Amino acid sequence: MHPRNLNISDFTYPLPEDKIAFFPLEQRDQSRLLIYKNGALSTDIYQHIDQYLPAGSLAVFNNTKVVEARLLFKKPTGGQIELFCLEPHESYADITTAMAQQSRVLWLCLIGGASKWKNGQVLQLSIPDQPHTIVLEARFIEKTTDCFVIELSWEPAFLSFAEVLHKAGQIPLPPYIKRKADSKDAERYQTIYARYDGSVAAPTAGLHFTEAVLQKLAQKSIQTDFVTLHVGAGTFKPVKADTMKDHEMHAEFIAVKPALIKKIMQQKDAPVIAVGTTSLRTIESLYWLGARLLRDAHCFDNQFPYLHQWDAYEATLQNFSLKESFSAILNYMEQRNLPELMAKTQIIIAPGYSFKVAAGLVTNFHQPASTLLLLVAAFIGEDWRKVYEYALENDFRFLSYGDGSLLWRKYP
Template sequence: MHPKDLNIADFTYELPEEKIAFFPLAQRDASRLLVYKAGTMTTDTYQHIDQYIPEHALAVFNNTKVVEARILFKKPTGGQIEIFCLEPHEGYADITTAMAQQGTVQWLCLIGGASKWKSGQVLSRSIPGPGGDTLLEARFLEKRNDSFLIELSWTPASLSFAEVLHVTGQIPLPPYIKRVAEAADEERYQTVYAAHDGSVAAPTAGLHFTHEVLQKLDQKKIQTDFVTLHVGAGTFKPVKAEVMNDHEMHAEFISVSPQLIRNIAGRREHPLIAVGTTSLRTLESLYWLGAKLLRDRHCFDNGIPYINQWEAYEEALQQYPAHAVLDALIAYLSEKQLTSLVAKTQILIAPGYRFKMADALVTNFHQPSSTLLLLVAAFIGSDWRKVYAYALEHDFRFLSYGDGSLLWRAH
């Protein structure tokens, strides 16, 4: 069956609210770890994850950084309007460029209380700081299908937009964590290796890793490396269509270094482990980007490299060996004199998908009827039901602040 024909009702389960983690554990790596391999399951904690990964494996993490994307404005009448910054206007080359803008920027946003925002009205707020006040203004530009285009401007204009968000915004907890963000969330809803501003949701599989756990991986000669995928709010977008053909997958920016591509190409028989679904999506997208180059070396000449949600299921792109597509990407970056591969991916990984890169996946437990659950089902097959039933029966904590799993794919 083609994934377009999948019925989302076949990928659900009963998730009691008491199984959802509304707060993180006091210690990151004390989170429980379910290890699934060849149909068997083991329970441990993230403190010992190194014991379940062989020497010389390559573990790839997503080093995106969550930005304070929720901004609250008060109208002169006292009403409150919330602006949730989703992604930059399409005129910017990528999220990093937009985050570096000074003085003004245009952003696609969700608006809480949009009906109270009259046309032409400028919202403003002033935040005192040690270096003086920061004044932020918001102007409504246009309504899009599922968002609003807003122009944000500020003084001092020398500040970057990332700095402005840090001063004026709040960490955007997922919608199913039904509480107000606290000061502790600024640190805990962020990985210890977060480096590049741009996400509105954390790559949650990485929240369990501490510097001590990373050191254990290094001591065992498990190589670690990083990709950057800026997680959008679309990761929480529910699948409302009955069949997947009618669901539009969200697109996200990725950035990958030539060195990582060379590391993957040189791993030979050693396993490749994706830490998080975002890392997995990025690694698998590399294959299809390289396959497109092999089919047409000029395919990216007129725009940013892009993978749409169904391209991974085209038979014409399935034929290339992994080493050939990685070589094509390395050659492309060298020819264009690029220090990183920046692209957008809309890839939808669902049962029927043929994995090309990743051998194992570290991931949390996901919402019923979600594209993330489809990805897990594609990775380990129908055993996803056994894994989730086991996790529920053994009191694992679910969703972003919950426990997680190490899933090995059957080859």
């Protein structure tokens, strides 16, 4: 069956509220780890994950950094309007360029209390800082289908937008964590290796990793490397359509360096493990971007590389080897002297998907009837029900601050 015809009601399960983790554990690597391999299930903790990965494996992490995307403005009358900064306006080449803007920027936002924002009114926010007070202003530009275009401007003008968000914003916790973010969330809703500003949600599988765990991986000759996928709020977008053909998948920015592409190509006898669905989505997207180049070497000449929702299911893209596809990407980058591949991916990974790169997946437990659960079902088949039933029966903690799993496909 083509994933277009999947019914989302077939991918749900009962999730009692008391199974949702509203706070993180004190120690990251003490989170419980469910191991699924060849149909068998067992339990351990993340501190020991090295014991379940073979030497020579390549673990790929997402080093995106969650930005303080919630901005709270006070109206002169005392009312509050919240801006949730989703992603940059299309006028910017990529999210890194947009984050580096000084003085002003255009951003796509959700607005809490939009009806209270009078036409033409400029919202202002002052943040005491040394040696200058930061003054941030918001102007309404236009409404789009799903959000609003807002112009944000600030003084001192030499500050980048990333710096302004760090000073003025708040960490945006997922909507199902029904509490206000506190000071601890600023650290714990961030991986220890987070580097590049741009996400509005954490790549949560990575929240369990500590320096000690990474050292244990290195001691066992398990390689680690990084991709960047900036997680958008669309990751929480509910599937409201009955069948997936009527659901528009969210698109996200990715960035990958050529060294990782070459490293994956060299993994002939040991598995590639994606740490998180975002890492999985990124490394799988690489194959399809390369396949598109093999089909048409000029397909990205006049546009930002973009992978559409159903590209991975086109028959004409299926028959290239990983080496052919990745070589096409490296040639594309070399011809343009690109230090990294920057693209946008909208692919949906659901049952019926043909995996090209990842043999293992480290991931948390996801919401019922979500695209992330579809991804898990694509990865391990109908056994996703067995995994989730086991997790519920054995009191695993669910969702972003919860426990996680190591899931294996059969490695060829």
